Every structure is written in C-alpha cells, then in structure tokens.
Amino acid sequence: MSDQSDGPAGNPLGGMDLGGLLESAQQMMAGMQAAADDVVEGSAGGGLVTIEVDGHINFRSVSIDLEAIDSDDVSLLEDLVLAALRDAAEQLQAGQSGAMGGLNLGGLGGLLGGE
Numbered sequence: 001m002s003d004q005s006d007g008p009a010g011n012p013l014g015g016m017d018l019g020g021l022l023e024s025a026q027q028m029m030a031g032m033q034a035a036a037d038d039v040v041e042g043s044a045g046g047g048l049v050t051i052e053v054d055g056h057i058n059f060r061s062v063s064i065d066l067e068a069i070d071s072d073d074v075s076l077l078e079d080l081v082l083a084a085l086r087d088a089a090e091q092l093q094a095g096q097s098g099a100m101g102g103l104n105l106g107g108l109g110g111l112l113g114g115e
Contacts, residue, residue: 031098038095042088049080053088055096 048068
C-alpha cells in the first residue's frame with residue numbers, strides 16, 4: 001500500500017532527482033574552486049593603478065604609474081588605489097557568482113522559495 005504523500009513511484013522525496021542535484025553541486029564546487037584560483041586585475045585611472053588579487057583574497061601585486069603620484073594631491077592616489085581594489089573585488093564577485101550560476105536545484109528549488 002503506497003502512501004499518497006510519497007511522490008511519483010513511491011519516492012518519499014517527491015520525485016526529486018538526488019543524483020542530478022549531487023552532480024550539479026559537484027559542478028558548482030569545481031567551478032567555485034576554479035574561480036578561487038583565478039587571478040584578476042583591478043585597475044583605475046586608465047591603468048595608472050593596478051592591483052592583482054586571487055579568489056582567496058590574496059593580493060599579489062600593486063602597480064602605481066609615476067603619473068599617478070602627485071605630492072600635492074595624495075588623496076587622488078588614495079582614491080585611485082581604492083577604485084582599483086573595488087574593481088578587483090567586483091571581478092572576483094562576478095567570477096564566483098558565475099561559478100554558482102550553473103547549479104540546477106531541480107525539485108529542491110521550490111523548497112527554497114524558487115518557482
């Protein structure tokens with residue numbers, strides 16, 4: 001005798017494809033690891049200031065062109081460094097979001113408020 005609360009073919013999980021969900025999660029984890037290993041370069045001022053950082057938030061280098069250095073306007077250089085840091089952070093975030101974008105939640109998506 002089958003309980004009506006069971007999904008198709010008596011599956012208590014309502015027909016959720018756990019194998020597909022596991023495969024999607026593994027693909028997402030591999031994508032996230034690849035994104036974490038990527039090195040991005042944030043820049044500002046048309047390349048006057050560049051900063052390299054990886055997905056683990058390990059800063060690798062900072063390069064400041066001599067044209068960006070003005071002892072009478074240190075705040076400009078500070079702003080350029082901050083803008084380059086923000087650019088690098090945005091690139092990292094976009095790469096990590098892209099790595100997670102391939103996750104197919106299948107039936108689980110509805111449980112988390114998806115459609």
